[in-house]
Amino acid sequence: MSLLFKHFRIHQIFGANTDVGKTILTTALVRGSAALKNRVFYLKPISTGHIEDADDEHIQRHGGPSKDKIETACLYRFHVPVSPHLAAQLAVGDESQKIVSDKTFVNSIASHLERCATQSTTPADMYVETAGGVHSPTLSGVTQLDCYRPLFLPTILVGDSRLGGISATISAYESLLLRGYIVDAILLFRDEYYRNSDYLTPYFAERGVEVVAFDAPPPIPADVAEKIASTERYYDHLVSKGGILPLLRNLDTRHEQRIAELSSMARRSQDTFWWPFVQHGLVKSEEDVTVIDSASSDFFSVHKSNTTSGSSLQSQLDGSASWWTQALGHAHPSLTLAAARASGRYGHVMFPQATHAPALQLAESLLQSGPGKGWASRVFFSDDGSTGMEVALKMALRAFSVREGLEGADRKALGVLGLRGSYHGDTIGAMDACAEEGVYTCEWHNAKGFWFDPPTVSIQQGRPVITLPPALASGAEPSDPDVTMSWVYDVAERLETPLAAVYRAYIERTLESLEKEGGPRLAALVLEPLVMGAGGMIFVDPLFQRVLVDVVRARGPAPEELNSWRGMPVIFDEVFVGLYRLGMQSTIPLLGITPDVSVHAKILTGGLVPLAVTLASDSVFRAFHGTEKASALLHGHSYTAHALGCEVANETLRLVEKETQSEAWTKARALWEPSPGTQPVVWSLWDPQFLHTVSCMDKVAEVMAMGTVLSIKFKDPEAGYVSHSAQTWLQSIKCYDPKSFSVHFRTLGMSRTL
Structure with missing residues (x-):
């Protein structure tokens, strides 16, 4: 504005x-x-x-x-x-x-x-x-x-x-x-x-x-x-x-200097930056660079130097919530004041074997009333989702190695079990926990493990559809045309269905085959619960993920300690989906199972400062407990438990919880009630009638929404992360209308995500 x-x-x-x-x-x-x-x-x-x-x-x-x-x-x-x-x-x-x-x-x-x-x-x-x-x-x-x-x-x-x-x-x-x-x-x-x-x-x-x-x-x-x-x-x-x-x-x-500064920023940036996720050969002109002068609420104020009349600053809706970090809007005064409060009181503090009030308050909140309630006993702080996942992998692989008595080369050969299309970050270890997809990769990327092709959930032509991968399609009944969204996400009710039996048999058969063929020894199950974000907004059938965890845990002997992990440690990557992104604080209650390790970031600080937390069960923590320093978790960052991030996180969680009690939240949930007065299992801030209409459009293959997330997938013969079809089709909404606003978006291949 x-x-x-x-x-x-x-x-x-x-x-x-x-x-x-x-x-x-x-x-x-x-x-x-x-x-x-x-x-x-x-x-x-x-x-x-x-x-x-x-x-x-x-x-x-x-x-x-x-x-x-x-x-x-x-x-x-x-x-x-x-x-x-x-x-x-x-x-x-x-x-x-x-x-x-x-x-x-x-x-x-x-x-x-x-x-x-x-x-x-x-x-x-x-x-x-x-x-x-x-x-x-x-x-x-x-x-x-x-x-x-x-x-x-x-x-x-x-x-x-x-x-x-x-x-x-x-x-x-x-x-x-x-x-x-x-x-x-x-x-x-x-x-x-x-x-x-x-x-x-x-x-x-x-x-x-x-x-x-x-x-x-x-x-x-x-x-x-x-x-x-x-x-x-x-x-x-x-x-x-x-x-x-x-x-x-x-x-x-001063006015002229501001205009001159904004007018030169695109050119100077092209000469200076190496942008993330950008092919610089496709940045043809200064008009391809988004010059952001300020941001407020859900909007950027962007500069357009070629404006012939009117304001050269134009409102642009932040359609991707700034890489999904925003929950409360840009420049939220309460978060700004929280950061200033901690900065004035602490600045930078060293965290090893130390404590301060913002970090302790945040850790206790996450364990006592947050996503770690009832299962986690420890909170490890890091900088962002990718580093949080690096920590989670170190925790899980060490816990597995200690219990199995592995040493030396045997520890180095461990792999993970996951789902194809998952993404856990761009650091090397997090990349190695994903399948070799040809996009999120580098010269040192060495995918270590096995990844199932998951069944997915979407809305097609106005109705929910469960789509099975080729490996399962021949052995299961097609999706019931009368299926409802509430039934799809009622995991407890679906556990005894024929499809659950098909999933269980397929997973057991695949894991047994991997063992016989001498595949990598799998030491951790790594999941993005319900939605795999950067991989293309893939809404996984929650029943498949629940059955996968159940099968993995049933394959291991019962541990000697009560409440200890079994089979292999289970990691929930809730960096994207957690903290009410999907309308729920955590995916744990919906799936009906608890992980052994979970990771949270993005919404954690409302997009203001970097911070991530890795929550771990006591049995995982004990794998590192001892009297020799070499057996400790020797991982850390200069800004571990940074007081600014922790204070902002505390304020963010308070405001987000308040938002869940708001009238707007209540009204949105009511639109998704299966019947009047019945609480929906899942719901969205997007109107269900809107989803129905969009799903029936000619160019749309499927849509899906949950909580704040809307995913639209277009029909595209070259579908994939590197496809430019969505970018081309949506270009019109990126153009500025002086009577309204444009939309800043980032497509994921053929997916358009909001």
Whole structure:
């Protein structure tokens, strides 16, 4: 939603406090701009109090010699002289005044700014003046900083020249900074006694922000005519000799520099970056580079240098949740403050044989009420999902080696059991735990193990379908046309079905054949439960995964210790699917089994900072327990249990749990009820009728949705990760519509995922 026009400079004006002279200095800015530009626009989004005292009326009265160039407006006017949120509540009974949402409020401001910009064909300025201090509430009660943030307008802060004003000004500036605002200048009055400007000028100079101090207004005469004349003389002084014109030139320069910086970023990036997952030979022009100026909620603000009219910043929906890390939206203030809180308290801390409150709180939460509840006893911290899986593999392979008494070369020859199409990360060990697919590979990739082709679940032509791989198709009945989604995911009910028996026999037969043929000794079962993400959003039949775990565990002798792993340790890679990505905290209750090791990341910190956790059962932990250091888990990272990540994770989990109790969550679940009042086994935030409609489209092979995930697979004879068909078909939604927004997406071969 951010607005940036080449010939139309916009600045939003915040006050460090109430009664700091914000309107007086804004009037001077407007008068100065009118002296330099052809047109000047002023907007007061919210005004409370009598019309004669309104700030936009003051601008009109004191616009100066060029007042005919000035246009003022107020969008929401309330006559009670109280805080905007209270004024809105008091006006509820008035049919002309209604409480509006933050989204409606911000959209109305954006629409007004765009109208003003299109009216001006020559250089012009715009000033948006807020009410009170930076944290004064808007109509909904949300603080101004958070409410206005989607607009992301360059900011002028009017500081406080009174006693205590140094602290108030710095605090206001830091509040703006924590929310990502660009502060171009700080203005305040001179006070010969407190001399706040003398301190603040060098303080902010070190931070690259200009401070401009102005003479304070003269005492207000009792005579009305003299009051008007005195005010006019004061404004004339500020514009002609008081420093307004040099300030305006500096603001224009900052505006031009920002446009120049954004315009050059695509070219400079092409010359500098080695992008992940990108074939640079296909990046043909600067237009192929997404220049992200800022992000807020579910949207990026991207720069388009070839715009002939309108804003060069355009809204773009983050259609892939930023590689599936986002759950609460970009630039969430609570997460930002959590990171700042931990940064201020800790910075970096060494973690071996140490503890700190954010890490301990997170670990206890994960074990006592999170995905590790009831089975895990230990939490190991790492940096991201891939490294978390490296840890999980080390844990499982060591546990297997210790129990089996393996040494030397026998330990090196171990393999894993999994599903074809799985993906566990790009580090070497995680890659080796996946089948050789020809895409996620490198020269050292040495796939170690065996991978079943799994049965899948999808919606085709409006109905759920279980699709069996060729190895199973001949020995099982085709999918029942009357099958429901709730039945497909009711694993307990399906365990005694004929299809479960077919799955069990197939898995047992395959494992026995591998042993006879001298295949790799399998030491761990590694699964992405329910959905294999990067491999193409493959929704695996949950019954197959449940039966696979049951068969693996039944093949091993009963362990001597109660609750110890059996057969081989089972790893759940819940990096993608966990923490309510699929509408459930963990896939464990649905599958009806617990793993021995599980890995969580992505949503864990709401996409703000890197962090991953590997949870392990006590029996796996004991394989490393002893008195010799060589038998310990000698794995770690410089940022293990980084306090910032842990604090952000704690806040993320709190907010996500709160979201699961929200009205929107409840309403979405209700749409998936098999019958009124019956809780669905699985559900989606995507409307089932929408899925039905899309699944019946000619170009669509199948769709599937669960929780926040939507997967659309197109009919494509060259289907696969390297296919460009989806990219081509979806290009139209990546094009910008000035009345709406474009969509940022990343296709997985022929899959389009949201």
